[in-house]
Ligand SMILES: Nc1nc2c(ncn2[C@@H]2O[C@H](COP(=O)(O)OP(=O)(O)OP(=O)(O)O)[C@@H](O)[C@H]2O)c(=O)[nH]1
Ligand SMILES: [Mg+2]
């Protein structure tokens with residue numbers, strides 16, 4: 008399976024030339040992942056989505072994500088996932104103990120924050136790093152710009168990310184259509200903290216989606232974790248949007264320390280130019296990345312983001 012690492016191109020929309028289904032199975036795509044239970048949509052001969060099947064993995068095997076292409080052996084009233092096909096991308100988080108798959112075979116990660124509630128900068132940076140590591144196109148969405156008194160502050164706070172990825176501002180309630188053209192021809196996944204409006208945007212863009220949304224808790228200044236599982240929605244024959252549960256933590260154990268620098272797009276022009284080939288950009292002499300930050304080539308806070316994560320991964 009493709010486990011990130013930056014390759015020259017972005018992943019193709021559909022996995023190229025999938026092998027034929029295993030004997031006695033049907034080819035399907037996972038459209039909802041509830042822990043160990045899944046809903047899949049059959050896709051015979053690569054045609055349009057067909058029947059929905061409830062399915063499970065065999066035994067305790069995990070490792071199936073929303074967006075995965077699978078082979079399903081029919082059982083009485085559902086099916087068993089016999090095989091997960093090779094992925095073009097996988098977005099996931101990992102701590103020392105376990106991995107949590109978010110979505111597979113996406114071409115684009117839309118990392119969403121909102122003018123309210125405010126965001127945890129470390130969590131946002133980690134989302135962006137994981138999305139870069141998955142090798143997909145990355146975009147930041149700032150939602151709820153209809154809350155005008157908070158808009159300018161939020162926009163200012165996101166300015167430091169402008170060299171990392173494009174930023175799109177929207178109101179899922181008042182002006183969701185700015186996002187639609189960005190989704191065309193893509194399989195996109197919405198990720199971000201709870202309460203920022205991911206499911207609200209899905210409802211605004213997908214007719215009949217009917218995703219549950221929940222009010223933000225004013226006391227806690229956070230969402231209520233309304234969405235509990237990832238779910239894929241079709242936009243048109245070529246485009247899909249995956250909604251995912253809001254997260255509070257984002258473990259990056261899956262990102263090898265030595266590749267963390269490459270997940271900061273602003274650093275890329277300077278990589279390989281440090282005195283030491285294995286420079287960590289922490290305290291080594293003649294570090295091109297730190298020199299670039301000092302010269303204002305990108306905001307110094309981006310180097311601080313890198314340093315904090317690098318140290319959290321053991322330096
Ligand atoms: N003012 C305003 N409120 C919004 C907007 N978008 C969403 N909301 C509100 O924000 C709250 C949270 O929205 P959800 O769509 O449930 O947020 P979510 O990101 O899906 O949250 P989780 O499923 O918990 O991860 C709801 O009360 C929405 O009505 C917006 O553009 N403007
Ligand atoms: Mg939601």
Ligand SMILES: [Zn+2]
Pocket residue numbers: 281286287288289291293294295296297
């Ligand atoms: Zn360096």
